Amino acid sequence: MKILVCISHVPDTTSKINFTEGDTKFDTTGVQFVINPNDEFGLTRAMWFKEKQGASVDVVNVGGPETEPTLRKALAIGADAAIRVNTAATDGFAVAQQLAKVVQDGGYDLVIAGRESIDYNGGMVPGMLAGLIKANFVTNCISLEVEGTNVKAVREIDGGKETVSTSLPLVIGGQKGLVEESDLRIPNMRGIMMARQKPLKVVEPVDANTETASVKFEKPAPKGAIKLIDPDNVEELVNLLHNEAKVI
Amino acid sequence: METKDKELLRGGQFLVKETKCEDVFTPEDFSEEQKMMKEAVMEFNEREIIAHKARFEAKDFAFTEEVMRKAGELGFLGVAVPEAYGGLDMGFVSTLLVCDYISSGTGSFSTAFGAHTGIGTMPITLYGTEEQKQKYVPKLATGEWFGAYCLTEPGAGSDANSGKTTATLSEDGKSYKINGQKMWISNAGFCRLMIVFARIENDKNITGFIVEYDKDNPNGITLGEEEHKLGIRASSTRQVFFNDTVVPVENMLAGRGEGFKIAMNALNVGRIKLAGACLDSQRRILTTAVQYANERKQFNTPIADFGAIKYKLAEMAASAYAGESATYRAAKNIEDRIALRVAAGNSHQEAELKGVEEYAIECSILKVAVSEDVQNCADEGIQIFGGMGFSEETPMEAAWRDARIARIYEGTNEINRMLSVGMLVKKAMKGHVDLLGPATKVQEELMGIPSFETPDYSELFSEEKEMIAKLKKVFLMVAGAAVQKFGPDLEEHQQLLIAASDILIEIYMAESAILRTEKNAKRFGEDAQAVQIAMAKLYLYNAVSIVEKNGKESIISFAEGDEQRMLLMGLKRFVKYTNYPDIVDLRIAIAEKVKAENKYCF
Numbered sequence: 001m002k003i004l005v006c007i008s009h010v011p012d013t014t015s016k017i018n019f020t021e022g023d024t025k026f027d028t029t030g031v032q033f034v035i036n037p038n039d040e041f042g043l044t045r046a047m048w049f050k051e052k053q054g055a056s057v058d059v060v061n062v063g064g065p066e067t068e069p070t071l072r073k074a075l076a077i078g079a080d081a082a083i084r085v086n087t088a089a090t091d092g093f094a095v096a097q098q099l100a101k102v103v104q105d106g107g108y109d110l111v112i113a114g115r116e117s118i119d120y121n122g123g124m125v126p127g128m129l130a131g132l133i134k135a136n137f138v139t140n141c142i143s144l145e146v147e148g149t150n151v152k153a154v155r156e157i158d159g160g161k162e163t164v165s166t167s168l169p170l171v172i173g174g175q176k177g178l179v180e181e182s183d184l185r186i187p188n189m190r191g192i193m194m195a196r197q198k199p200l201k202v203v204e205p206v207d208a209n210t211e212t213a214s215v216k217f218e219k220p221a222p223k224g225a226i227k228l229i230d231p232d233n234v235e236e237l238v239n240l241l242h243n244e245a246k247v248i
Numbered sequence: 249m250e251t252k253d254k255e256l257l258r259g260g261q262f263l264v265k266e267t268k269c270e271d272v273f274t275p276e277d278f279s280e281e282q283k284m285m286k287e288a289v290m291e292f293n294e295r296e297i298i299a300h301k302a303r304f305e306a307k308d309f310a311f312t313e314e315v316m317r318k319a320g321e322l323g324f325l326g327v328a329v330p331e332a333y334g335g336l337d338m339g340f341v342s343t344l345l346v347c348d349y350i351s352s353g354t355g356s357f358s359t360a361f362g363a364h365t366g367i368g369t370m371p372i373t374l375y376g377t378e379e380q381k382q383k384y385v386p387k388l389a390t391g392e393w394f395g396a397y398c399l400t401e402p403g404a405g406s407d408a409n410s411g412k413t414t415a416t417l418s419e420d421g422k423s424y425k426i427n428g429q430k431m432w433i434s435n436a437g438f439c440r441l442m443i444v445f446a447r448i449e450n451d452k453n454i455t456g457f458i459v460e461y462d463k464d465n466p467n468g469i470t471l472g473e474e475e476h477k478l479g480i481r482a483s484s485t486r487q488v489f490f491n492d493t494v495v496p497v498e499n500m501l502a503g504r505g506e507g508f509k510i511a512m513n514a515l516n517v518g519r520i521k522l523a524g525a526c527l528d529s530q531r532r533i534l535t536t537a538v539q540y541a542n543e544r545k546q547f548n549t550p551i552a553d554f555g556a557i558k559y560k561l562a563e564m565a566a567s568a569y570a571g572e573s574a575t576y577r578a579a580k581n582i583e584d585r586i587a588l589r590v591a592a593g594n595s596h597q598e599a600e601l602k603g604v605e606e607y608a609i610e611c612s613i614l615k616v617a618v619s620e621d622v623q624n625c626a627d628e629g630i631q632i633f634g635g636m637g638f639s640e641e642t643p644m645e646a647a648w649r650d651a652r653i654a655r656i657y658e659g660t661n662e663i664n665r666m667l668s669v670g671m672l673v674k675k676a677m678k679g680h681v682d683l684l685g686p687a688t689k690v691q692e693e694l695m696g697i698p699s700f701e702t703p704d705y706s707e708l709f710s711e712e713k714e715m716i717a718k719l720k721k722v723f724l725m726v727a728g729a730a731v732q733k734f735g736p737d738l739e740e741h742q743q744l745l746i747a748a749s750d751i752l753i754e755i756y757m758a759e760s761a762i763l764r765t766e767k768n769a770k771r772f773g774e775d776a777q778a779v780q781i782a783m784a785k786l787y788l789y790n791a792v793s794i795v796e797k798n799g800k801e802s803i804i805s806f807a808e809g810d811e812q813r814m815l816l817m818g819l820k821r822f823v824k825y826t827n828y829p830d831i832v833d834l835r836i837a838i839a840e841k842v843k844a845e846n847k848y849c850f
Contacts (some may be wrong), residue, residue: 188288188322189323192324195281
């Protein structure tokens with residue numbers, strides 16, 4: 001089985017979020033980037049397929065050279081080879097088209113993507129990719145078993161779980177549950193040294209349609225000051241909630 | 249770029265030669281691979297150590313062993329070991345980096361890690377025969393076996409060569425019988441191999457042996473109970489008793505009587521690694537302290553906004569920054585020196601041995617400086633936490649207790665202070681470092697009339713670098729006069745040696761912080777390095793006062809009359825700034841940055 005794991009290069013969850021250029025660009029100054037957590041669950045599951053079922057695991061990212069350390073980390077964790085499509089990842093549809101080309105060229109049976117990246121939270125790429133390459137698609141995937149070309153997957157649904165059966169070729173939108181946080185792997189020293197020797201292929205992008213463009217970003221309004229009101233002064237509380245906060 | 253022999257400073261030469269900022273390695277020079285290693289180690293520390301902090305504090309020795317095994321599985325124990333013996337041969341900077349970032353979770357683990365990878369493994373990689381290395385090192389590098397280092401005895405601590413443990417050759421000449429008692433042995437409870445030092449007959453010097461220890465077949469080895477210690481509570485520390493322990497002759501390390509040399513050289517590596525091991529503790533203490541100070545309100549104000557707390561945050565940051573700067577500077581010197589020796593045809597073993605030995609002075613300096621900085625940081629950390637800092641519920645008290653041992657083991661700070669100056673004087677006598685020439689020049693300068701010109705200080709650090717040059721003159725003046733006065737008896741004057749070493753230490757640390765910052769300011773711009781510039785200036789300012797105090801005490805102790813007056817005048821001249829930095833402003837700038845980032849962010 002040939003597996004491709006899509007790796008997004010996203011800000012660490014503790015990063016401070018700021019925007020530049022008139023709130024149209026994310027400010028990367030001082031930001032630490034990591035493998036998108038949903039993708040890391042998928043990568044860890046892929047390593048299981050590699051070790052238990054002899055699958056090969058490649059990783060791919062659509063992005064500039066600055067994303068290579070993230071791909072190298074995936075190699076250090078144990079992926080066999082990495083591909084970087086040399087273009088900025090701006091629009092979900094454009095990214096899906098780039099990935100479709102990589103999947104078609106590489107003849108992958110299973111594509112494991114995160115159900116969404118934690119930076120822009122588009123959540124569109126896995127579904128569109130499945131559509132473009134005419135593969136089956138399961139998203140919000142929390143468990144994945146493959147026997148031959150038969151697949152049993154479990155999806156998280158509101159308030160419960162759904163077990164589905166499907167077959168390869170398949171794209172999944174994975175998340176926590178594929179493996180647990182305690183299963184995530186710390187790259188070992190030998191893995192880190194070997195990552196240097198593993199192939200990291202840079203491919204030029206294909207022409208792709210960009211269907212959306214960011215106009216501006218906004219942060220949530222900062223929390224206002226807190227007013228403390230004496231417990232005996234209920235009237236004042238009601239007055240403020242009604243006239244100032246306008247919530248009652 | 250290849251490093252040329254003559255470009256690379258020898259150990260101790262920093263004192264008499266100017267180092268260019270381009271020639272120092274800084275933490276900002278880590279390769280992509282090293283950054284990945286750092287992240288991997290930090291993740292390990294968070295997940296496997298910090299998440300289980302309470303177990304370490306509850307003296308769960310078995311857990312320490314379990315985490316050590318996990319560290320072995322991830323390759324952290326074999327970073328410094330040559331590939332031929334199952335290690336990763338990653339170079340000295342990477343070795344130090346792993347040691348740095350793995351050590352901040354708890355002193356219990358960092359001690360187990362340091363004792364195993366350093367003094368438990370290094371004596372064999374550095375002095376072992378091919379057979380010994382093949383047999384033992386792969387097991388140690390992967391964590392299949394753990395090592396312990398048995399040097400200290402009840403009556404032989406700092407005076408390590410005075411041990412009473414004996415090794416007696418058997419009649420058939422095939423083995424030695426070891427008898428004696430060792431104490432304060434780290435990792436004793438779970439080790440499978442011990443490096444044991446014992447005396448053969450009436451030899452002047454002790455001899456090292458590799459002794460296997462199998463609990464099921466103890467071969468005359470018994471362990472005392474676990475010691476109950478102030479800190480590093482889950483680090484196994486026991487006495488080890490040898491009663492007719494039979495060791496095959498082929499397990500002797502290096503030659504007969506070579507043990508003291510092994511012991512001392514293993515400690516050189518141990519010292520710089522101990523400095524590394526204190527660095528991330530310092531960063532973590534500061535981060536924990538500033539997070540608390542930003543949250544904790546008194547008088548309706550986060551305490552981080554008070555000047556009294558800003559003072560502490562700034563001083564803690566500056567000392568951590570200087571510690572990093574100096575430790576990685578020396579680590580790269582060692583790595584380059586090893587590479588030079590390998591290129592010149594030395595075996596890896598010999599190159600490593602001589603490479604580290606070359607910088608033994610710097611290793612001692614770092615051990616003293618960083619172990620004291622982490623202690624001060626932890627102390628101020630408790631103070632920032634106030635009453636909560638005194639409680640076991642917050643991490644500060646454990647950090648403080650764990651930091652305390654760093655001033656004692658790997659040679660006490662007193663021994664290391666005296667060693668640093670002693671070694672420098674010896675190097676000068678051997679002609680490896682020319683102290684006499686520069687010292688004579690300083691004496692001539694003292695007799696001459698000082699220049700009254702005001703130099704141009706517009707370039708970054710021009711005045712600070714001139715200050716460093718002047719502090720070096722203080723050392724040469726004080727040490728030069730003391731050597732003239734006492735000659736070989738100088739070593740009897742311990743207070744003087746310690747004062748001189750404090751001057752030496754401050755020079756190295758302050759210079760390292762300045763060089764790192766200068767290098768980065770050239771690359772990243774002065775604006776981007778504004779806070780680092782403030783830290784380097786603050787560190788230097790503090791260094792100048794320490795130098796002045798120690799210089800003054802020394803001069804008064806050994807010089808009288810006109811000589812005393814002349815030396816004190818010189819001292820005054822050498823510790824004088826033309827433009828004094830506004831230290832209060834510098835501290836505020838540093839503290840504001842740390843506050844805004846809510847962590848040590850350099």
